[in-house]
Amino acid sequence: MKKYVSFLCLLGLFSFTITAISFGAKPKVIKTLIVDGQNNHDQWPKVTAMMKQFLEQTGLFSVDVQRTKYTWNGGALVNQYKISGVPATTDLPKSKMDSSFHPNFAAYDLVICNFGWNAAPWPAETQADFDKFIKNGGGLVVIHAADNSFPEWPAYNQMIGLGGWGNRTEKDGPYVYYDENNTLVRDTQAGRAGSHGPQSEYAITIRNPNHPITKGMPLTWMHTKDEMYDRLRGPATNMEVLGTAFSSKENKGTGRHEPMLLTINYGKGRIFHTPMGHVDYSVACVGFITCLQRGAEWAATGKVSLKIPTDFPTATQSKSRIFTE
Numbered sequence: 001m002k003k004y005v006s007f008l009c010l011l012g013l014f015s016f017t018i019t020a021i022s023f024g025a026k027p028k029v030i031k032t033l034i035v036d037g038q039n040n041h042d043q044w045p046k047v048t049a050m051m052k053q054f055l056e057q058t059g060l061f062s063v064d065v066q067r068t069k070y071t072w073n074g075g076a077l078v079n080q081y082k083i084s085g086v087p088a089t090t091d092l093p094k095s096k097m098d099s100s101f102h103p104n105f106a107a108y109d110l111v112i113c114n115f116g117w118n119a120a121p122w123p124a125e126t127q128a129d130f131d132k133f134i135k136n137g138g139g140l141v142v143i144h145a146a147d148n149s150f151p152e153w154p155a156y157n158q159m160i161g162l163g164g165w166g167n168r169t170e171k172d173g174p175y176v177y178y179d180e181n182n183t184l185v186r187d188t189q190a191g192r193a194g195s196h197g198p199q200s201e202y203a204i205t206i207r208n209p210n211h212p213i214t215k216g217m218p219l220t221w222m223h224t225k226d227e228m229y230d231r232l233r234g235p236a237t238n239m240e241v242l243g244t245a246f247s248s249k250e251n252k253g254t255g256r257h258e259p260m261l262l263t264i265n266y267g268k269g270r271i272f273h274t275p276m277g278h279v280d281y282s283v284a285c286v287g288f289i290t291c292l293q294r295g296a297e298w299a300a301t302g303k304v305s306l307k308i309p310t311d312f313p314t315a316t317q318s319k320s321r322i323f324t325e
Contacts, residue, residue, distance in 0.1 A: 031108045034064070035113055036067045038116065038119035040148075041116055051143070054292060054321075055296060058293055068101045095119055099123055110138070110140070110299055111138065111140050111141070113143065113146040119149045122153075134269035135268060137269055139296070140272075140299060141295055142159075159269075161234050164194020165193065174187055174234075175233050177244075177256040196227045196229050196230060202226070204260055205219065206219050213261070218313075218315060221315060223245070223287050223313070226285075241262055245257065281320065289321060290312060
């Protein structure tokens with residue numbers, strides 16, 4: 001009788017396993033919060049909407065948006081794009097602090113930062129809660145001009161690894177790049193942080209093809225028209241450069257390979273940082289979309305299940321997708 005009961009138990013377990021495999025266990029939905037609201041780029045609300053759509057299309061993410069109030073010293077509303085009836089704004093020249101801005105970070109697995117240059121500092125309590133969220137294992141994705149933001153917030157500078165503008169200089173950390181010998185350089189000489197030449201298409205060179213975010217990508221692929229940030233500086237601790245782009249002197253650049261795909265560990269938290277994503281056509285690049293999706297999944301979970309799409313850019317041709325407004 002005992003053998004018979006044991007057999008039935010094993011049979012039931014086997015049947016349950018086969019059923020689970022057949023129907024497929026649904027992956028956990030990654031609860032994501034995009035924070036924005038003060039940015040010197042007039043398309044920032046559209047970029048937020050595009051990122052939300054591209055992430056939710058994977059079926060892995062549910063995305064909320066929370067933004068600071070539109071308060072600034074001077075400036076004007078720009079009715080270029082709307083989300084939920086809220087007009088876009090350009091903060092000129094410097095935003096005022098929104099004392100009510102305090103998202104419930106603990107309710108999410110992942111935060112995406114889409115702020116920009118001259119964004120007002122967050123209230124001290126909000127900064128402390130965000131720092132706690134990341135240190136305790138929360139994920140963070142930093143997009144384009146968000147690495148211009150909050151230069152006087154030490155913890156944020158640690159989180160993003162490298163930043164530009166906002167009076168950042170050698171005091172904030174080394175200038176990190178790859179030289180002509182493909183050697184990673186941490187240059188501590190005096191100099192400003194942050195510059196870029198005219199927008200153009202440019203090639204991304206993968207520096208670590210074995211990282212979960214970049215695994216399976218072509219070693220070189222073309223990104224659509226975008227700003228190419230260079231001379232970024234910062235603490236650069238617990239940071240890895242996954243991909244670079246060559247900033248040519250002919251395009252008013254540095255003649256160096258500048259970081260375009262970065263990961264940073266901060267406490268138990270994981271951060272994916274890309275300086276790409278200036279405007280809508282930059283964000284519509286399949287390469288950018290793929291890096292966003294895979295970088296976000298990695299930041300939230302430490303793993304990547306999303307595959308490299310068949311329409312991924314090649315070494316000679318960029319690819320774009322249509323954003324349905």
